[in-house]
Each structure stands twice: as C-alpha cells, then as structure tokens.
Amino acid sequence: MSSSLSRRSLLAGVGGVAFAALLPTEAYAHGNNGKTLSVRGADLSFLPQLEEAGVQYRDFAGRVRPAERILAAQGANYLRLRVWVDPPDGYSDKARALALARRAKRAGLRILLDPHYSDFWADPSKQPIPASWPTDQPGLLTKIRTYTRELVRDFARQGTPIDMIQIGNEITNGILWPVGQLYLPDGTQQWPAFTDLLKSGIQGAREAQRDVKIVLHVDRGGKMGDTRWFFDNIATYQVPFDIIGQSYYPMWHGSLAELQANLLDSVARYDKPVLLAEVAYPWTFEDGDGRGNIVGPGTLLPDADRFPATPAGQAGFYEAVRDVLKQLPDGRGLGLLAWEPEWIPGVGWEPGAEASNDNLTQFDFTGRALPSLSVYRRP
Template sequence: MAPDDPSRLDLTADPNHPRRLSRRTLLAATGAGAGIVPLLAVGNPASAVAADRAPATPAPEIRGADISFTLQTEAAGVRYQRNGRTAPLEQVLRSAGANWVRLRVWVDPPAGYSDLTSALRLAGRARRAGLKVLLDLHYSDFWADPGHQDIPAAWLGQDLATLARTVRAYTADAITAFARQGSPVDMVQVGNEVTAGMLWPVGKIYTDVGERWPEFTTLVKAGLAGARAANPRGHRLRTMLHIDRGGDNAGSRWFYDHVLAQGVEFDVIGQSYYPFWHGSVADLTVNLNDLAARYGKPLVVTETSYPWTMANGDSLENLLTDPTMLPNGTAYPPTPAGQAAYFAALRRVLAGVPGGLGAGFFAWEPGWLPGVGWEPGAGNPNDNLTLFDWNGRSLPALDVAYSSAATRLL
C-alpha cells in the first residue's frame, strides 16, 4: 500500500523521522551529551504565568501523572517541592490538584525497574494521598511501544491460544494483587501504545503476509476478560485501549474501526500526544473531536509532555533538542511559561470535545529528574520535559495543569 495509506499507520514512512520512531528507539539512539549544565533559575510560579482574560476553562475529570520512576528517583536523592514545601511526589501532585496516577508494569524487567512490586508500593501511596490508579500493563519485560512489543522471555514459544490464556491469567493476577492490598485499580490499559499490535510476533498486526487483526484482538480480549473477572465486586473498573496517534485522525480511525469490528469491548480511548512527534494542538483538536463523535467513548490523552528548557540535565542527550520540532513553538516556547501555556491549551482542547468526552490527561513522568537512567547504567533523555526543575522545585505548569477549579488559564 502507499506510504500515506492510513492502514499502514505511517509505519512505512521515513523511518528516521522523529515522529516515526518509538520512544525506546530514540532512547537507544541518544548519545553522550556535553555534560551536566548549570541548573536554570526558575522564578516564582505566580509571577511566571500571566493571567488570562478569556472565559474560565472547566477542569477535566482526570488530571493525572505517570509516576512510575518515583521509587528510583527517591533512591537517587531527588526531593520534590511546591510553594517551598517538600513532600513525596504523589502528595505534591495532589496538592496541586491532580487526582490520578498512572503506573507502568513490566513482566520481568531489570532489577529496580517498574515491576509489579514497585507498582503496588506506589499504588498504596497514591491511594493514601487520595489519588486513583491507572494500571499500564505493557505485557513485555521492558519498554513496549509502536516500535517494540517484545514478548516476555518466559512466554516465548506459546501459540495464540496458550498465549491468550497466559495474558488472561497474568492480568487477573495483577488486578487481584492491587485489590488485595486495598488499592484496587480504577482503570487498566491492556497494552501500551498498541498501534501495531502487542506480544510480537504472535499479536503483531502488520506483517509481510498482511494484517492480523484477529490475532491481536484475541490477546486484547483475553486481557480485558482477565481484568474484569478479577475486579472486586462493586468496584468500578474502566478499561482503556491506548495508541500513539494523538494528532493523526486517519490513523486513529483505522485502528479503532478495526478493533471494534472484531468485537472488542472497552471503555476509554487512550492517545499519546507529544506535540514534537504527533502534530500541532490543532491536529489534536481535530482528532479528539472526530473520535468523540464517531465512537461516543471518553477520550484520555494518556501520555503528554512539553519542554520547559532546551538545556540538558545530565550527560545523555535529550530526546528533544531542536526547538523547530515544536509545531506551536511561537505560542508555546520551550520555557517555564511556554510549558504552562501548553498545558493550558491542552485543557482547553479537552474542555471543547463534544459531549463532554474529553475526559482528561496524564503527564508522562513529570518527576523523572536526572539521576535515573532509562535503562541500567544509562542517563535520562527526558529531563527537559518534567514539571519540576532539576532541584525538584515545581514549575508553573504544575499548577496550571492540575488545578481542580474552573480557571482562567493562559
């Protein structure tokens, strides 16, 4: 098919273009930078964000953050501050108005990285802070995204039927573990950015011999069934199917049309949206508005972030180094105030989705500060996309993003 055919989801287009590469591919490609740069001075958040005279924007139902690296950043000595007060990350987020966290789980990751035990600890802390939990099951031993959906080593060699049973049992066991410790899961993703399938090669959609939607959706249905079967009686559990096409309406339609045609039943459409990879805020607006009208399901921007600087906090080159990659760079420059303006715009987009279906967003790893690598022994390529400076002090965008009130945003 032609490279611009939405059935290919742009996977055959220029493989070296940043928007075509998975996060893990980009992580692996980053080289050593010029070393640690001095910390930037960040002023008073109240003075950094100008008041807007536009009508007040309602707060989205879901105002969340992926905090999966938190135990590692704490072990590295990171401490978080807001308004001069130091507290654990989940408490800082809650004080700013956040009401959800997202927790990543890998099946058998490197030691210290996002295993079930770590996620359970963070879920307990989140629940005590008054936050709900979105569980992000990757069904992989390490990073899973559109470019990598590696089957766990312990599951290799299983045929489709056996693998489906494994997925169902694994998902049910995870949901049960959270419920048993008193922090039941409020929403679960069956797979992470499953744009091209999951558990490759068995559940890979795009192959040399054609598209394999039945195989992929068999695995998705197994995960959904396991989650629902293990959910505690009387507890509300929402299910999400998450892809990375926030600014790509044709690609989004192609994916969800095919999944629904296979009889997959899920509650929430999840989209990753990084403006430097997935298009402009206008592209996001068009996509979310169309998906709401087309499917009538709540929409969550499940991953997003924006730079507050183009400087680098450690020796590993950052994923985003070129300000020309920001499609709205003039409106939202890579500064603390520009980052805050981006999150204000995101909230306006969500508020404008027809039918009130713009349910909310999760900032991706806003507390992942220098000191923790994307893999053991590596650096952090994400440290200019956080909601805290490199001293752990909150940036203006933290309060703009998470305010629970209807506010006059930027």
C-alpha cells in the first residue's frame, strides 16, 4: 500500500476494460472444503515504531503481548517486511527490517521481503529512484541486481533467510521512474526497460538464494482486464517469476465476486499460484487520531450489505476472502497478508503526519484484538 492520499490513481494506458462475471453468493459459503491456506500473515513493518511510541497490543484474553506473537498464536505463519533504501529516521530501512525478521523467526514466522527500491513509499502513482542510486539504465541494471543480492544475503547471514521476495512494490506502472516507468505521460509504454530491470532484480535475488520464491506484485485485485494486460506482457517479455501477487482493497479494487473471477482467470491463464500480498477492510468509519483517514463514511464498499464497517463485518469479510482463495483449483490460492493490521494511532505515514489507516487495522484504537484475527487460523 502507499502513503495516505496518493493511492489509487487509475492505471494509465491499460488495454481493455476490467471485466469479471459475477459469481453466485453461495460461492462464499464458509467451510467449503477444509483446505489450509499455506500463507497466512501480515505486514507489520510499522510495529517497532509503534512500540517506541508506547503502543501496546492485547490478545483476546486481555494480555499485553507483541503483535507478531498475537498473530502467531492465532495461526499466522508469515510476516511481510517493507524495506526502503534511505528513509526518514525511524522508518523501515534495512536495519529495522533485519531486527523485525529476528522477531519473526522467534515467533515461528516465515518472511516475505518487500523492497520498494525507493527511499520512501513506492506504489502505482510514484516509484522514485533512491537518491544514492544511478539514474541511467545500465547503472540501474547493475544496482538493482547487486542491491537485491546483498539484501537477501544479509537476511541469510543473520540466520533469518527469507522465503519469498517481491521485486518492487505494486509495480503496476513500473519501477525506478523514469527509467523503468511503464506508462509515460505521452502514452509510450516502456516494457523492455521495465522488464529488464525486473529480470536484473530477480537475478540478484537468485544469486543470493537459489530457492527463494519470486513474487510480482500489482494492485489490481478484482480488475481482470488490467491484470491480463500486465501479466500478458510479463509473459511476452519472458520475465521469470513464481507467484502472482495482488493487492486487494475492495474500496479500490472491486467486489469479492470480481476478485474471485480475476484470480480464477489468473491461475488458469498463467499457470501460477496467486497471493493476496495486501488486504485490508474497515472495522469502523471512525478516525482514531482525529487527523483524517483515507477510508471513511463516504467510501463505497462493494459488499457493504453483507460486510458493514464493524468488527463483525470486518471479520466476515476476511472469512469470505479466505473462501475465495480456498476455492481456487489445485491449491493455487496461496493465502493472504493483511496490510499493517497493527497500525493504530501513534505513528504517521510520514514524520508528523496522521495514521491514515487506523480504522483498517485488526486491533482497535487502544490495541485490543479484533475478531478478524481469526483469519489466520488453520485450516
């Protein structure tokens, strides 16, 4: 996910209109087949900062515990870690990610690494080159390879090898702009430059750890036309990867029926498993810090009639997402990662700013566990 208000500029220049045939409501019946999702976890990259601000978390029994331990006790098995190159002091740099990786391993969690290849937030509306990096194509090809290789090696050296890595964050419009910008303002599409950068990053990751799984992460959860446009081109340019990663925020990415149709199409069309690398849903429309949220009373939730913005509605939404994933054929629905479910008031999306997602968490404004934490259970 991106910073507070920059999200969700439309995908410029995509071919085709997103289309998904609506599937019957019965498709979301719980307990469909007993399958276990192999990935059940969350991105908790803000956790150290929140703890430093004095935030505490309580489990269902009211006990104060580290957030990653609360999730693990509910059945979570993965932690996603954001890494920026040279962010503002206190934010998610490599040192912080390495420290949080040690906590993850102690809690029995595996790791998905999420390098943004940027000094701060990177998403479809912005992908700035780190200030210390080259700005030419040959220099960036070398830098993304060596940076990725050393980053992966650093996690292995400290005894916390990663299991999966994203080559960029929500790369729907490219990476390392303007060199790897996919859609230029004049309508030009730079697929060769963009995919060459992806291939170099992938090469670096596999030089460091041959068996690491490569995720290509876009933000088109329920948008089939956009997803096809992106991954058809990825296939054309022969980018080697293992997993299709999607962000799914229904207020921006469509209904659960559209999500299901898109994921079914993707696993059949590309013969790859899918992972919801970011998911969130409101448990309230109130604002925990009184400084503004990106989701509020005027936000359209496509399935609000079944899943209102309440703790019970949020829990029901996550159950429905589980069911969509479990119904994908041959275990191709790997699982889901909630996005910053611990980001309650206390830390802003940038220094001095608001916590703009504090009503999309899985803890209430005081740090008490919400019912949606049951999404992490096995099976």
